[in-house]
């Protein structure tokens with residue numbers, strides 16, 4: 001115990017911010033006044049701190065076994081420096097990979113996915129509205145110029161996607177995992193497409209239906225509450241799926257891309273946008289971070305390296321024509337969400353308390369504070385990436401003129417993405 005405390009004290013002295021710690025015994029270590037103050041109430045939390053298990057320490061904060069004071073930026077600066085192992089380093093053994101695959105299959109039945117998605121997205125619309133932009137876009141923004149606000153950068157992202165897809169008036173456009181409907185409404189209003197979105201969240205479905213009505217878009221935009229695996233629509237001209245494959249799981253990724261291909265007409269284009277793992281072996285981040293996210297934020301969420309995503313896309317017969325990594329944009333997006341939440345903690349607590357008892361709402365708020373700031377830090381550190389992948393369903397059909405080969409709507413050069421066509 002003495003050695004552990006001495007080692008902890010040395011580590012605290014080396015941190016980039018001043019961290020003071022109150023031990024369960026009442027003893028204090030570190031500076032008298034810190035930028036961050038940690039009050040430990042359980043010996044297990046002390047061990048997590050000493051071992052740099054920052055995810056486990058976060059869980060202890062959520063459960064109320066640790067009190068944490070300080071700005072989220074200082075907390076995260078301390079957290080990265082406390083780490084003793086690289087959280088991106090995964091286990092490559094055959095056994096661990098096989099177990100991870102079996103777990104992934106079990107986690108993603110139709111029933112479980114509906115529960116897992118509703119656990120997160122149906123927490124409270126008012127809570128999300130507090131820190132998201134006015135269109136409630138819940139994915140990485142695109143800061144086309146550095147002075148953009150979050151609202152502008154989210155609009156720029158919606159437009160970036162529409163341009164990449166070269167959307168044209170009257171085309172049929174599907175958004176799998178449409179959230180609060182930002183993209184389908186934007187694509188209908190600005191590109192004149194016939195749009196449909198699907199979501200597994202009841203709150204999102206109700207909200208989008210009302211928004212479509214309020215905007216008078218009934219004949220042009222539709223939303224459906226269903227799982228992507230249950231769709232049997234005739235193929236669309238264009239398709240997007242944004243912030244969605246993180247919920248699909250590695251074991252189901254190939255089937256997800258087969259569904260994408262079936263829902264896309266020959267020659268059509270799809271834009272797949274999602275969080276990717278920084279390493280090739282880890283489905284979850286180490287140091288207890290993955291367990292934290294699984295338990296409090298995204299049950300069933302899985303990270304997959306971009307190489308594995310592209311592999312399964314190719315196996316499904318989709319051709320990747322353009323890939324862009326927006327990782328720094330997600331760090332900035334997440335810090336903006338985190339700052340907005342930090343600036344409105346009493347309102348957030350009130351909103352969450354209206355849904356459930358004080359203990360559960362307190363836990364949820366502590367979990368979201370750590371998740372938003374921790375994710376911002378994770379993108380800054382490169383533990384995760386954010387890839388936009390443009391793919392086509394190449395037609396290989398015999399046409400009247402003979403064999404056409406693999407053709408698609410993808411233009412010859414990528415300049416078209418930067419000018420409204």
Ligand SMILES: C[S@@+](CC[C@H](N)C(=O)[O-])C[C@H]1O[C@@H](n2cnc3c(N)ncnc32)[C@H](O)[C@@H]1O
Nearest residue numbers: 137138139177178179200201227228242243247
């Ligand atoms: C991170 S949100 C992204 C929402 C939206 N695309 C955006 O950018 O704001 C993920 C979305 O995927 C949806 N989703 C997750 N699993 C799904 C499934 N199996 N079938 C249909 N939708 C699903 C959720 O309901 C949610 O709307």
